[in-house]
Amino acid sequence: MRDATHTAIKPGTIPLPGLLDIAAEALLAEFREELTESGYADLRPTHGCVFRFVREDGMRLTELATCAGITKQSAGELVDDLVDLSYVERIADPDDRRAKLICLTERGQEAQRIGFGIFAALERRWAERFGQERFDQLRELLEEIAAEKAPAAVPELSQAALAGTRGE
Amino acid sequence: MRDATHTAIKPGTIPLPGLLDIAAEALLAEFREELTESGYADLRPTHGCVFRFVREDGMRLTELATCAGITKQSAGELVDDLVDLSYVERIADPDDRRAKLICLTERGQEAQRIGFGIFAALERRWAERFGQERFDQLRELLEEIAAEKAPAAVPELSQAALAGTRGE
DNA sequence: GCTGCCTTGTAAGGCAACCTGACTTGACGA
DNA sequence: TCGTCAAGTCAGGTTGCCTTACAAGGCAGC
Numbered sequence: 001m002r003d004a005t006h007t008a009i010k011p012g013t014i015p016l017p018g019l020l021d022i023a024a025e026a027l028l029a030e031f032r033e034e035l036t037e038s039g040y041a042d043l044r045p046t047h048g049c050v051f052r053f054v055r056e057d058g059m060r061l062t063e064l065a066t067c068a069g070i071t072k073q074s075a076g077e078l079v080d081d082l083v084d085l086s087y088v089e090r091i092a093d094p095d096d097r098r099a100k101l102i103c104l105t106e107r108g109q110e111a112q113r114i115g116f117g118i119f120a121a122l123e124r125r126w127a128e129r130f131g132q133e134r135f136d137q138l139r140e141l142l143e144e145i146a147a148e149k150a151p152a153a154v155p156e157l158s159q160a161a162l163a164g165t166r167g168e
Numbered sequence: 169m170r171d172a173t174h175t176a177i178k179p180g181t182i183p184l185p186g187l188l189d190i191a192a193e194a195l196l197a198e199f200r201e202e203l204t205e206s207g208y209a210d211l212r213p214t215h216g217c218v219f220r221f222v223r224e225d226g227m228r229l230t231e232l233a234t235c236a237g238i239t240k241q242s243a244g245e246l247v248d249d250l251v252d253l254s255y256v257e258r259i260a261d262p263d264d265r266r267a268k269l270i271c272l273t274e275r276g277q278e279a280q281r282i283g284f285g286i287f288a289a290l291e292r293r294w295a296e297r298f299g300q301e302r303f304d305q306l307r308e309l310l311e312e313i314a315a316e317k318a319p320a321a322v323p324e325l326s327q328a329a330l331a332g333t334r335g336e
Numbered sequence: 337g338c339t340g341c342c343t344t345g346t347a348a349g350g351c352a353a354c355c356t357g358a359c360t361t362g363a364c365g366a
Numbered sequence: 367t368c369g370t371c372a373a374g375t376c377a378g379g380t381t382g383c384c385t386t387a388c389a390a391g392g393c394a395g396c
Binding site for chain 1: 182183184185186187188189190191192193194195196199216220284287290291294298299302303305306307309310311312313314317318321322323
């Protein structure tokens with residue numbers, strides 16, 4: 001009935017990227033909902049790029065773009081948004097008059113803290129629901145994959161690569 | 169040093185949706201590359217919606233859109249594309265003159281077979297690299313999540329829900 | 337201390353992949 | 367046979383990116 005010449009995937013099996021997307025979308029939907037409830041309805045998912053990577057002492061646009069894996073222009077647009085919403089501000093870089101340091105405002109720091117908190121709580125809930133051990137293994141495997149496939153997105157790795165000498 | 173009022177996530181921890189995205193993108197990039205090498209460079213990732221869900225005996229646009237979780241209009245555009253590229257055709261539905269059945273052409277069937285084959289091979293490679301058992305657990309957990317969070321995208325579930333009576 | 341090149345960031349415009357709203361056409365029950 | 371509802375199409379908008387082109391400031395070599 002079915003011509004399985006080279007097929008090794010069961011019909012009805014969802015390709016892995018699809019499964020990953022479903023999980024990511026479900027998580028993100030719950031995250032957004034809670035973020036909105038916490039009073040940050042004006043933040044969109046893409047703004048996460050900034051909150052995820054910006055350091056406490058500020059970060060240049062170029063570095064931010066590299067970490068996030070997007071162009072400087074795209075990163076600049078996100079920052080423009082967040083400046084308008086008063087989550088971040090551009091401060092002149094004392095070391096280089098071309099550059100500006102992107103820093104979180106008070107409001108931005110609070111949003112960041114709350115956002116990370118929501119993610120943490122969300123993961124705990126999912127871990128309870130689907131099994132703590134399985135969930136930990138999931139995260140571990142995904143982190144391994146990320147380290148191999150997108151090192152720039154992993155703070156520890158990218159900082160080590162960029163700064164080199166920062167002896168912890 | 170760090171104000172951990174409510175923070176429970178280690179600083180430096182990538183939020184789970186980000187990790188899932190990285191894995192999905194990496195997989196998809198490898199998939200596209202191999203698909204291109206196989207001579208299907210004109211297929212874009214979104215076209216996958218159609219190949220993934222369309223049944224051998226054809227499927228209406230509305231149902232396709234529901235499975236894929238997109239609007240009829242978007243689905244229609246994808247189908248238009250694939251018709252232009254001769255991967256699918258619209259056949260008048262004998263049961264309803266408003267409707268058309270979306271069917272794969274010969275070329276479309278071959279592309280589907282090859283595409284699924286590439287996914288299967290890809291997963292085998294990743295499983296070898298990251299550990300077969302861990303990988304199986306990953307897939308199992310993700311399937312469980314998908315069944316709960318996006319039942320329409322799971323062929324078995326969505327067909328059961330829609331057709332109800334289709335014995336087997 | 338000027339010249340040429342390299343970086344930092346911005347401006348402008350384009351594109352893919354979605355969406356909403358407003359239809360047309362045909363099905364179908366009262 | 368009429369009103370309502372479902373199938374699909376048309377037009378236009380939004381989001382989140384991208385590329386190309388550029389101005390302004392750093393910086394090495396002469």
